Amino acid sequence: MQGSVEDIEIDLLLEAIYQFYHYDFRHYARASIKRRLLQARDRMGFSSFSAMQEKLLHDPAMLPGLLNYLTVQVSEMFRDPSYFRALREKVVPHLKTYPSLKLWVAGCSNGEELYSLAILLREEGLNRRAMIYATDINPDALQAAEAGVYPLDQIRKFTENHQKSGARSSLSDYYTADYGRAVFDKRLRERVVFSDHSLVTDAVFAEMHLISCRNVLIYFDRELQDRAIGLFHESLARKGFLGLGSKESLRFSGQAAGFSDFVREEKIYQRRDLS
Amino acid sequence: MTERPQAVVIGASAGAVQALLKVLPALPATYPIPILVVVHVPSDRDNALVGLFADKCLLKVKEAEEKEPALGGTIYFAPSDYHLLVEQDGTLSLSSDEPVHHSRPAIDVLFQSAADAWGEALAGIILTGANHDGAAGLRAIVEAGGAAIVEDPASAEMPAMPLAALASCPGAKRLGLESIHSYLLELVEK
Numbered sequence: 001m002q003g004s005v006e007d008i009e010i011d012l013l014l015e016a017i018y019q020f021y022h023y024d025f026r027h028y029a030r031a032s033i034k035r036r037l038l039q040a041r042d043r044m045g046f047s048s049f050s051a052m053q054e055k056l057l058h059d060p061a062m063l064p065g066l067l068n069y070l071t072v073q074v075s076e077m078f079r080d081p082s083y084f085r086a087l088r089e090k091v092v093p094h095l096k097t098y099p100s101l102k103l104w105v106a107g108c109s110n111g112e113e114l115y116s117l118a119i120l121l122r123e124e125g126l127n128r129r130a131m132i133y134a135t136d137i138n139p140d141a142l143q144a145a146e147a148g149v150y151p152l153d154q155i156r157k158f159t160e161n162h163q164k165s166g167a168r169s170s171l172s173d174y175y176t177a178d179y180g181r182a183v184f185d186k187r188l189r190e191r192v193v194f195s196d197h198s199l200v201t202d203a204v205f206a207e208m209h210l211i212s213c214r215n216v217l218i219y220f221d222r223e224l225q226d227r228a229i230g231l232f233h234e235s236l237a238r239k240g241f242l243g244l245g246s247k248e249s250l251r252f253s254g255q256a257a258g259f260s261d262f263v264r265e266e267k268i269y270q271r272r273d274l275s
Numbered sequence: 276m277t278e279r280p281q282a283v284v285i286g287a288s289a290g291a292v293q294a295l296l297k298v299l300p301a302l303p304a305t306y307p308i309p310i311l312v313v314v315h316v317p318s319d320r321d322n323a324l325v326g327l328f329a330d331k332c333l334l335k336v337k338e339a340e341e342k343e344p345a346l347g348g349t350i351y352f353a354p355s356d357y358h359l360l361v362e363q364d365g366t367l368s369l370s371s372d373e374p375v376h377h378s379r380p381a382i383d384v385l386f387q388s389a390a391d392a393w394g395e396a397l398a399g400i401i402l403t404g405a406n407h408d409g410a411a412g413l414r415a416i417v418e419a420g421g422a423a424i425v426e427d428p429a430s431a432e433m434p435a436m437p438l439a440a441l442a443s444c445p446g447a448k449r450l451g452l453e454s455i456h457s458y459l460l461e462l463v464e465k
Contacts, residue, residue: 007363029341031360031388032370074373215371218341218357247341247354247369 009049010034016053021063023137024200025070027224033070040069064140071138073109073215076157077150077171078116080246081164083214086266087117088166091241092124095209101130104208104235106199106228107216108134111145115174116162117212118188123168127191133205135197146194148184155182199228204235211236215245222252229255236271243268280422280462281365281396282308282345284389286382286412288315288404290432292327295402297452298459299350300331307463309345310334311361311389313353313380315404322355341369353380360388376408386412395420398462400455401447402426404436410443422462423447424455 011026014033018024025033037049044065046052056062078084095101103121105114114134121127136142150158155171162171175182197205199216211232217225232242233255242259244267250256259269287294291314299310314324322338329336332350339351339359344366353359357369358380368388375381386399386409399416401409403426417423425447428434441447450458 029360029362029368029370031362031368031391032358032372034391035360035370035384035388036372073371075371218369218371222342245371247357249340252342 006049007034009053010037013037013049013053013056016057017066020057021060022201023067023070024198027200027221028219029221032219036069040066043069067138068140071109071136072141073107075109075112075215076154076161077112078158078161078165079112079214080266081161083243083246083266083268084116084120084161084165086263086268087210087243088120088124090263091210091243091268092120092126094239094241095126095130096124098209099129101126101209102133102205102207102237103130104133104135104205104211104213106135106197106211106213106232108136108145108194109138109141110150111148112150112158113212113214114145114192115148115184115188116165118192119162119169119171119174120165122188130191132192133195133208134192135195137196137198137200139196142194142196146189148186148189150182150184152177152180152182199231200224204231206235207237208235208240209237210241210243212243213245214243215248217244217248226254229253230258233258233271238271238273240271241268242271278396280308280398281393282361282389283310283398283400283459283462284386284416285310285312285400285402286314286386286404286409286436287312287402288378288382288406288408288433288436290403291315292324293432294426294452295328296331298402298456299328300333301456302332302334302459304333304335304348306334306459307347309347310350310459311339311345311353311359311367311385312350313359313382313385315378315380315382315406315408316355322352324352328352339367339369341367343367353385355380358384360384361392362388363392365392376406378406378408382409383412387415390415390419390421393419393421397421398424400424400426401437401440402452402455403431403433405433406436407439409436410439413440413447414443417444417446424458425449426455427451 262270
């Protein structure tokens, strides 16, 4: 079949990235990772993946650029407003019964979802008792998330989404405009811990009350999805909540028995413990 | 293309609904290969295409879900705000990667991954539209040995997308909508 040399090269490249740098993309859904690799290869000016691999193994300075191609997600604040509305209306009342809370944004990328949650917590009066863990495998993305700066031309969409999520305040309360950029209030991340964490290779976080991991699992193959979902199950407190992306589901997962539907149409699940 | 194809992919933009209504509804429920469709729809609107076409088509119509196998007898629409891709084993994937040609889903993304998965056993069809999405994807299908069909720009509601596809694939068959319907029927008679 045509293209098979390229596919072998991709296998070898992913193996090299894993063995040398310990980033494991071998079980990512292949069609998307291939698309991103092709884009990286062309824009970085390599004639083949083999040439790219040689350079990558001998020049660690190339890694961050490649990781940005392989991992960075473009997102929006309050993407899928109905998800955040469901968190607000259905999940928050449960969260309010805990004296202290731990939340985990797994695969936080540039932080859009993190700030959305931080704003929602503040609006619901939960910010002082909540710690948020924001994790990603990409150091550049974590740095961007920690900076909380977004292009001003995205703010209109963010604001519209925020309003649709049942906002109790104005998004403009949380940022200042500065030379075409919106700089988000650093108080929103007072109780946020940013951390390098891989759903592929790293271990559990403990006793979370809510894990939000949206549009990350769609990039994994079935085996890796099951690993990540198992990790979420172990990381959740009893009756803790898991929110996935609108096209992700536990339905076909080997871990499905560990969760019950909480808000089915928004892909919000609750940890179930078989007693 | 020498043997019977394993799948059909269709891309359409402005004018898509009217065009697809002339192509898809009368296909028999036993149509043996999957049909995957990308239509450009606004990202913030719920995808109403599935409901509309499910009512009109003899074939089963559904929104594509990640990891499901593409099966015959079924028309799959890409969900709004996600790219639809095909894996080597013929299962479907979704991605929220950046828009291509300002579009998510993008026709190029589906066509290029489908060409990779099905090679010469694939037919790609570009219908009406006001942009250039699909031209590169159709070319990928041609390069992999698959069949390329483009709606005749002379009768297309929006000729820009067919014209762009023909410019990148000069050998593509140029057909009116009724002929595209007939072509789909003949395709599986082989």
